[in-house]
Amino acid sequence: MSASKRDDLVQNALKVFYKGGFHAIGMDRLARDTGVSKTAIYKHFRTKEDLILATLRLRDEQFRNWLRRRMEALATDPRDQLLAMFDALAEWFEEPGFQSCMFVKASAEYQERGHPIHATAAEHKRLLAVYFAEIARKAGASDPEGLAWQLLIVKEGAIVLAHLHDQQKVAADAKAVAQLIIDSAIPGGSGKVD
Amino acid sequence: MSASKRDDLVQNALKVFYKGGFHAIGMDRLARDTGVSKTAIYKHFRTKEDLILATLRLRDEQFRNWLRRRMEALATDPRDQLLAMFDALAEWFEEPGFQSCMFVKASAEYQERGHPIHATAAEHKRLLAVYFAEIARKAGASDPEGLAWQLLIVKEGAIVLAHLHDQQKVAADAKAVAQLIIDSAIPGGSGKVD
DNA sequence: ACAGACATTGACTGATCGGTCAACTTAAAT
DNA sequence: ATTTAAGTTGACCGATCAGTCAATGTCTGT
Numbered sequence: 001m002s003a004s005k006r007d008d009l010v011q012n013a014l015k016v017f018y019k020g021g022f023h024a025i026g027m028d029r030l031a032r033d034t035g036v037s038k039t040a041i042y043k044h045f046r047t048k049e050d051l052i053l054a055t056l057r058l059r060d061e062q063f064r065n066w067l068r069r070r071m072e073a074l075a076t077d078p079r080d081q082l083l084a085m086f087d088a089l090a091e092w093f094e095e096p097g098f099q100s101c102m103f104v105k106a107s108a109e110y111q112e113r114g115h116p117i118h119a120t121a122a123e124h125k126r127l128l129a130v131y132f133a134e135i136a137r138k139a140g141a142s143d144p145e146g147l148a149w150q151l152l153i154v155k156e157g158a159i160v161l162a163h164l165h166d167q168q169k170v171a172a173d174a175k176a177v178a179q180l181i182i183d184s185a186i187p188g189g190s191g192k193v194d
Numbered sequence: 195m196s197a198s199k200r201d202d203l204v205q206n207a208l209k210v211f212y213k214g215g216f217h218a219i220g221m222d223r224l225a226r227d228t229g230v231s232k233t234a235i236y237k238h239f240r241t242k243e244d245l246i247l248a249t250l251r252l253r254d255e256q257f258r259n260w261l262r263r264r265m266e267a268l269a270t271d272p273r274d275q276l277l278a279m280f281d282a283l284a285e286w287f288e289e290p291g292f293q294s295c296m297f298v299k300a301s302a303e304y305q306e307r308g309h310p311i312h313a314t315a316a317e318h319k320r321l322l323a324v325y326f327a328e329i330a331r332k333a334g335a336s337d338p339e340g341l342a343w344q345l346l347i348v349k350e351g352a353i354v355l356a357h358l359h360d361q362q363k364v365a366a367d368a369k370a371v372a373q374l375i376i377d378s379a380i381p382g383g384s385g386k387v388d
Numbered sequence: 389a390c391a392g393a394c395a396t397t398g399a400c401t402g403a404t405c406g407g408t409c410a411a412c413t414t415a416a417a418t
Numbered sequence: 419a420t421t422t423a424a425g426t427t428g429a430c431c432g433a434t435c436a437g438t439c440a441a442t443g444t445c446t447g448t
Contacts, residue, residue: 104302111293122359125355158347
């Protein structure tokens with residue numbers, strides 16, 4: 001399989017697993033839905049779990065790059081970028097096919113912290129926190145890591161509830177919470193007095 | 195199967211599904227782990243999904259009752275009860291076997307909003323919001339429902355991240371966020387000036 | 389002790405599971 | 419045109435899947 005075909009496979013597998021679940025989707029079904037035979041899949045992935053890991057890595061890269069670009073496109077000031085994250089999330093929630101977070105799903109189905117799939121999900125979240133802390137630092141937060149994890153909590157809660165409730169309402173509520181957190185953690189900005 | 199035996203089955207099934215996942219745990223395995231034969235299980239549940247629904251309903255009742263009692267035990271003032279929720283969550287996170295939220299797992303594996311299992315998970319969250327709004331109203335919030343959903347977002351985010359990261363740190367961060375939300379939404383209290 | 393209710397056991401059904409194989413087909417490189 | 423690489427097809431392996439069945443065992447009530 002050429003590199004581009006392998007990438008296509010992983011991309012398509014990602015979509016199929018995201019929509020159908022990791023355990024519920026078997027390899028016969030996955031082959032049908034991706035258009036790649038099982039033999040070809042096993043030429044490039046030792047096991048189903050290795051393929052799942054590849055989909056998570058791809059999703060991690062795609063999501064973090066997308067979020068970074070959206071946040072930078074929606075705002076230039078670091079402080080405003082942190083808040084803009086929730087506008088970006090609102091966009092995502094509106095997408096057809098939105099069904100929560102790939103990594104939350106992965107950790108739900110692979111519960112053990114030591115499991116590579118679970119660990120990859122945890123790593124994704126840690127990398128997001130690192131990124132948020134970087135922006136928080138630029139924005140002048142006295143505790144960038146603290147702020148980062150607080151925003152991550154709100155982000156994750158919003159995603160989960162967007163899948164279970166009214167997406168736009170949840171996005172708006174999450175943004176309001178983020179505003180409070182940011183105003184509390186970073187002096188100045190938005191015309192509000194602390 | 196007597197009522198108490200049926201209840202035992204559902205309780206044990208809940209534990210097995212919570213730890214192992216809904217799709218990953220088959221009925222043969224479930225029978226072994228609960229000590230009830232498949233024939234007996236099917237005497238009382240038309241399908242595996244019906245049993246899963248029964249475990250979710252039991253979990254909903256148990257969790258909401260537990261949370262209500264903990265919040266009431268930890269604080270008497272409604273405002274403080276809202277914050278105490280996060281102390282209760284911190285206790286839960288510390289329990290051996292903690293592996294996120296049964297309903298988030300359910301919605302991760304049963305993605306379609308129309309699916310009964312997904313709908314039951316959504317209903318659980320809605321009932322929690324109703325309860326939080328009730329307390330928020332008693333606490334004097336001008337927008338009890340808004341406050342309720344904001345707290346629910348933080349709660350859900352904390353649960354998900356507690357399964358992926360340092361449990362106690364996440365609980366503390368979530369409580370700090372909740373404090374900000376509550377202080378913003380309810381005048382007075384905690385000696386802080388708005 | 390006996391009858392009825394309830395549960396277990398092991399086998400069974402047809403289907404699917406992850407993964408492998410041989411034979412064949414298609415694509416790419418030379 | 420030929421060779422090599424890569425992929426497809428359909429069958430196959432042993433195991434498991436949800437759900438059912440008949441025979442048997444246990445428990446409960448009289």
